[in-house]
Amino acid sequence: LAKTTQPISMDSYEGQEVNITCSHNNIATNDYITWYQQFPSQGPRFIIQGYKTKVTNEVASLFIPADRKSSTLSLPRVSLSDTAVYYCLVGAVDKLIFGTGTRLQVFP
């Protein structure tokens, strides 16, 4: 089973780009990598998902190197409302494993 490792916390300022890296050395061939955002007392919210190379949507980019043993979530120009916990998720449908989560604090 692919286990993930993330930094426990990160600080940033409004307007900066934030990159959060997740390590998943034992990722399986058919595993996707998914990132979620969670605010206090709410369910996690899907941000982005990828399998390899780079994926971009309206809120974030996901960079995955060729060996797929890590991934980096990139949040461009963060705002105060991006203060939350970010989870990296790796695995197929039958066994999903959440990472420890990274607590991002954005300061004015």
Next chain:
Amino acid sequence: DGGITQSPKYLFRKEGQNVTLSCEQNLNHDAMYWYRQDPGQGLRLIYYSQIVNDFQKGDIAEGYSVSREKKESFPLTVTSAQKNPTAFYLCASTKGETGSNEQFFGPGTRLTVL
């Protein structure tokens, strides 16, 4: 609107009582999940079900039970055997497609044991 609903939002239980948390989805998803989250911690998997009438234990299944009689419903019972049930409980579902693991989460139920 399609989505996942959980009820109640807050639940209080006396020690020794069983309590059932509701989870319903109208997304036509095959797989459903229950997670537990303690303050300042990540999500831990309790049970999951990929099809109706079938479910598997997750990492912390002791003291919990589930049923999956209908595709759209996956209730969780917290039994008196669960020694420390006070936590935030989250239900989720996925389409069940091979490889993809995009989960849709409900708003959660906060259970407090008095």
